[in-house]
Amino acid sequence: MMKFLKSIFQASAVRKTPAVATYRLTVTCPATQADRVVCLLLAELKSAGLAPSQILRSWDEDKNVVQLIAMVLCQLVQRAVLVRFINRAGALPQVRQVRWEGVAPA
Structure with missing residues (x-):
């Protein structure tokens, strides 16, 4: 009987583990505004309960813009929060420009 109950509890613990997905957010802004936009994005992500695992910068000198590329881990139940964040960031x-895409697990 104990073995049976233990297997039920273990199975329910496995099902309750939240599914996590990785998203790549790419935000394009004028090079002169990059530092300000990074601060705004970090504050917005934090208020949404999210945090990037890294933020990279890619300069396009010809267009005088910077692409800020953030990798964000997000539980699937937080996906709506992430979508709202993306809409606010685009405004x-x-x-x-704001783009986002799911990243396949490694």
Whole structure:
């Protein structure tokens, strides 16, 4: 009987583990606004209960813009929060473009 109950508890613990996905957010902004946009994005992510695992910068000198690339781990139940964040980020006056995509697990 104990073995049976133990297997039930273990199975329910496995099912309750939240599924996590990785998303790549790419925010394009004028090079002169990059530091300000990073601060705004970090504050917005934090208020949404999310945090990037890393943020990279890619400069396009010809267009004088910076692409900020953030990798964000997000539980699937938080996906709606992430979508709201992306909509808010796209509305920032300093932001020219926001793209996001799921990243396949390694």
